[in-house]
Amino acid sequence: AQKVTQAQTEISVVEKEDVTLDCVYETRDTTYYLFWYKQPPSGELVFLIRRNSFDEQNEISGRYSWNFQKSTSSFNFTITASQVVDSAVYFCALRGAYMIKAAGNKLTFGGGTRVLVKP
């Protein structure tokens, strides 16, 4: 069974501070994919980033960056120079790579971390 844990339930920062969201996962799959989604107050789910399990290169995309460490089963996400518009709930998610139709590309989500950016 897969499991995703986001230990931080809520983080409050002042605008322009950096925010790092922790994500720890459990899976028996040798190949898998990791994702971060954002849910703003309007309620929709917005895809942010994705990563292969066999590619541990960390990247930066604009104000977003992520740190994937397979050895510790962690996939942390950082927002640099936070803005009020970054206030949202952020979800980490995991999907196994099965190449089997019945597996259905199902996502397993963490509980979410609410980020509040104050002006």
Place this chain on the structure above:
Amino acid sequence: NAGVTQTPKFRVLKTGQSMTLLCAQDMNHEYMYWYRQDPGMGLRLIHYSVGEGTTAKGEVPDGYNVSRLKKQNFLLGLESAAPSQTSVYFCASTRALDRVDTEAFFGQGTRLTVV
């Protein structure tokens, strides 16, 4: 391009009533899903479908039924609503290809309250 559309957006039910949530996607995706979102628990998979006429149970299927009679539609039914089914429900769809860039597209969500 509408993407994934859920109907209705909001609903209040009395305990014991039944209802059906409709999900429609216009991307010709093979796979469709129903999740529920509860505070602190993230999104949990209720049921999913890997093609027209097929459905399978997810993590929390009890109290729900689903049908996928047409490729573009995935219906979620509550036969006898209970207060524990008060939640926000999300439908999603993906193409069948199992690759890292197989993105899940989500609907806007349905907020259901059972009183």
